[in-house]
Amino acid sequence: MFKNYLKIAWRNIKRNKLHSFINVAGLAVAFSVCILLFLVAYFHLSFDSFHEEKSQLFRTSRFTNSVQGPEMSSQMPLPAAAAFEAEIPEIEIAVTVNRGMPENIAYGNKNIERPITRTEPDFLDLFTFHIIKGNRETMLSGIHNIALSESTAHAIFGDTDPIGKELKIGKLGEEQIYSVSAVVKDAPKNSSIRFDAVARIESINGYAENKNNWASNASNVFIKIAENTNLRMIEDKLVPFVEKYYPEQLAQLKSEHPETMETHELLNIGLTNIEDIHFSGERSAPKALVFAIMALGIFILLIACFNFVNLNMARSFKRSRELGVRKTLGAFKGQLFLQLWGEAFLLYFFGFIIGMVVAYQLLPSFSAQFGGGLDIAVLFHPTFLAILVGVFIGVTLIAGGYPALKMANFRLVEILKGNVSTKKPGALRNTLLVGQFAISSLLICMSWIAGQQLDFLREIPIGFERDQVVSIPVGYQEDGRKVLARMRNELANDSNIISIAGAGGNLGRGRDRTTSTSIIGWDYDQKQISAYRLLGDFDYLKTLQIPILKGRDFDPAFSTDTTNAVIVTESFVKAMGESDPVGKYLGREEGNQIIGVVPDFNAYSPSERTLPILIDLSADEAINYIFLKVSTDNPQLVMERLASVWEKVAPRAIFNASFLDENLQAWYEVERTMTQIFGIASGIAILLSCLGLFAISLLVIELRTKEIGIRKVMGASVKGIVRMISVHFLKLVLISLVIAVPLAWYAMQNWIEGYENRIAIDPLTFVWVGFLVALIAVLTVSFHAIRVAMANPVKSLKTE
Structure with missing residues (x-):
């Protein structure tokens, strides 16, 4: 009997090729996209889950309530690990990790x-x-x-x-x-x-020098707590721990916040479970992005399922007489359900297998494009396969089983009398169409707004010259200061080179894919100022085109510039509370004298919280990057010239030069990824929605063919018939927009709140999205409407 069901199902699939193709194609696309998106989410949510005692492993971090605002850092001093083990018995092991x-x-x-x-x-x-x-x-x-x-x-x-x-x-x-x-x-x-x-x-x-220095915050500290330990107990013991080992910093914070007396409100040490570290950065966008990716996969699969349910319910009228005959011949409801669900299962199975094959083929390029670090082997991991099979069975039972159950329950008398009809649109079909276009509109709005935020971040003035500035990593086989001196000698008479400078760290992320951040606290007049610390050589400001507002630049004529001179930004001066800081000293000893003030600029991504910046010229520290300001209309020629010079001045180092404007694009990787994923997903969602609308409108028009013929005989125009058919579907699209727009506004407003610099969402964005979705829907429906409206009414009256 099962073999007979399969034969009948296969014959029905072959007989309705367009219907079957639309279903299989939609399901294959949806399954492939869903698999890829679920793989990304699975990868990120599985971070650090392989550790055997993961529930007992934590990373420590410091919270400081400074005058510049709350600050959180995972960097801890070298003596902290030993102190944790000695002071808190519940901590079994503590290790310092410095990469x-x-x-x-x-x-x-x-x-x-x-x-x-x-x-x-x-x-x-x-x-x-x-x-x-x-x-x-x-x-x-x-x-x-x-x-x-x-x-x-x-x-x-x-x-x-x-x-x-x-x-x-x-x-x-x-x-x-x-x-x-x-x-x-x-x-x-x-x-x-x-x-x-x-x-x-x-x-x-x-x-x-730093093994007992509690101010040398440069390493992570991980701890393992005893099994079944109450985490709150450890957190309570960390309060006296802070009071014991951070007395000076606490005293200073209390003077800055006289209204706050509790230690934990001023300075505390927090614990982050190892499985949460991947999402514990200053910005929560990556974790939100993972959940958004999971939602995208579910949304797209839902749209394909809605299509399937709608098409099968719309076709139920055409199959009603077949089902009536089968019932007359003695078929039970269960047998009819198995036969109809078997057809659905076959279609879903074909879609699932094709989707798996497509996902397998696309996975390498998808992983490379979005930096997911995905491995094809994960696709066949037992856990992930179990998830996929579970999703497949659940979707098949629900989306395939519902239409089969409804058709199997048709009453025999109504079938034989021809009273089973879908001439008037049903509530279920309309609801599903509204759901499809609501999801599509939501995704289009979100990708559009994400793109606007990305464009806004890219257009923010960063405060230094990014165009025609070349960044070259020195590497670790050469002495950066010696390489810098040799380059200055080699390029001294080159008219295309305006200036050359050395730096401790890169701006953005170059081809060496290395980035580093140094945040240091400075004492001034009983205030602690947290600032990004940059190492820059002579001509650093000149090369980056950063003007001096007060004081002077670093100058080789002043021998003390390499030992105790610093240049600060305007926000640093504001934190000091000084109108003229030039000549003032930072710290307790007269070792860091401010010689100049420059405008604020972004040493790191504009999407993150900004701090004041301090630039110093330490002769003892390594130069890791060389910046060159060039003037040329032929960048390739300059790169070739620099490559030839590099072979002379740094023969053991790889030439990995790049322009700063390329490096800075790494600042926007999260936003770019989100925009691309949502853009692709919204395109697929609207395509699947239109595919379903195309098929539904075809079936609806077929059922109204005689009505349309009568209207033409009575004098209705082609324009009037097209409008009559299109208005109904357009109403559904407008209802979907009413649902989608508030959801999109709420979701994206919460998302952009996480940015230091952000856009104001423009209401016209939703207007344009609404117009675009409505236009696509009308064009999709009009294709069939115009064809049937222009048909010969005599042929239309001969239908049914």
Whole structure:
């Protein structure tokens, strides 16, 4: 009997090719998009879930209620880990984790650049990373032991056993010798803790000076609490902990906030579970984006399901006589339901398989486009497959089962009398059409507003020259200051080079994909000022075209500029409360004298909270980037010239030059991703909605063919008939807009509130979206309406 059901279902599918194609195509598109979007959400929501004791693992962070506003930072001082273990018994293990900038690793004639993660010997007692070679217990027993990740070990040694081999790490002339003690399996892609090599924290630069310095906030601290420990108990014990180890900072904060007396309101240490670290940045957009992506997948699948239900219910009139005959011959409701649901199952199965194949083919390019770090193997992970099969069965039972159940329940007498009809639009069909276009309109509004916010951020004046400024990472095999001096000599007479300067960090993210942030607190007149600290060499301001408002620029004629001179922005001066800060000193010792004031500019993304900026000229710190202001109409020619010079001045470093305007695009990756995903999703949603509307309007018009013929005989015009048919569907579209517009406004208003700089949502946006959706719907319906209105009424009257 089951075989008979399949045969009948297959014959019906073949007989109604257009109907079947629309259903399968819509379902395949919806399933493929849903699978890709669910993969992205699955990847992000699974971050750090592989750790065996994840419920007991936390990262610490500091909350400070400064005069500039509340500040949250995960950077902790070096002595904090040992103090946590000593002061709070419920903390079983505490480790410092410092993932520094890339360093040069040399073995024989081979050199590679990798960041070294410096930590405690208990690193693997906290985190679940597996040892491939070496001994877990003695991995970091010596200060100059180093464990390599699997990929780093292969890059250096190939297939040779690395255990016991010696590596030189550091710049030329400053190398330290490390012995390879272990090889650790690469961290999973969904790990917040990344490492290429792991060494002892004692080997970090400046450890001796900062090991007891509670103001040296530069590392993360992770803790493991005892099993079944009440987290509130630990948080309560952290209050006296703060009072004991931060007395000076607390005293200063109390003087700044005389109305606030509670310690936790001024300064406290918070705990973030390891599974929440991926979403615990200053901005909540990434997590909101993940949930939005899940909603997109559900919305698009819903639209395809609505299409399926609508088309099957609309076709029920045409199949009523078939069902009546079957009932007359003795078919039970259950048998009819199985037959009709079997047809639905086949269509869904074809759509699901095609969708899986399409998703499999698109996954690599989709992952590369949106930076998801997705792996094709995840598509066949048992958990993810179970989710997909569950979604498939649920959708098939609901969307396929409902029309089958309704048709199986048709009354025999009404069927045989021909009273089963869908000439008048049903409430269900109208509701589903309204739902489809409401979702489509919502997505179009959201993608449009997200695009406006992205454009707004890109157009914000950033305060420095981004055009025709080249950024070159020095790398870690050369001395940046020596390379800078050589470049100045080589390019001194080049008319295309306006100025050259060195910097400690990049602006934006260049081709080395490295970015760093340094936030330092400065004391002035019993006030603590938090500021971004930038390292800049001579001509830094000139190269970036940042004007001096007061005082002067760094000048080689002043020998003290390399030791105690700083330049600050206007917002820094405002925080100081001084009208003329030039000549004033920061800190307790006269070691940081302000020599100049510049306008505020964005050293980091305009989408994030801005802080004052302090620029200093330290002769002891490394120059990691070289900026060049160029003047040319042929950027490619300049790049070729710089590449040839680079080979002379830095023969061991890779030439990874880029223009600053390219680097700054990395600031907007979240917004760009959101705009693209919502744009693609809204396009697919409106396409599927129009596909369903196209088929529904065709069936409705077929059922009204005789009526239209009579109206033409009675003198109705083609224009009048088209208007009559289109107005009904246009009303449904307008109702969908009434639902979608408030939801879009509410969702996007909440989203843009998370930005320091944001747009005001323009009501005209919704007007234009409404006009666009209405126009698309009218054009879709009009295709059939015009064709039937222009048909010969004699043929129309012969139908049915």
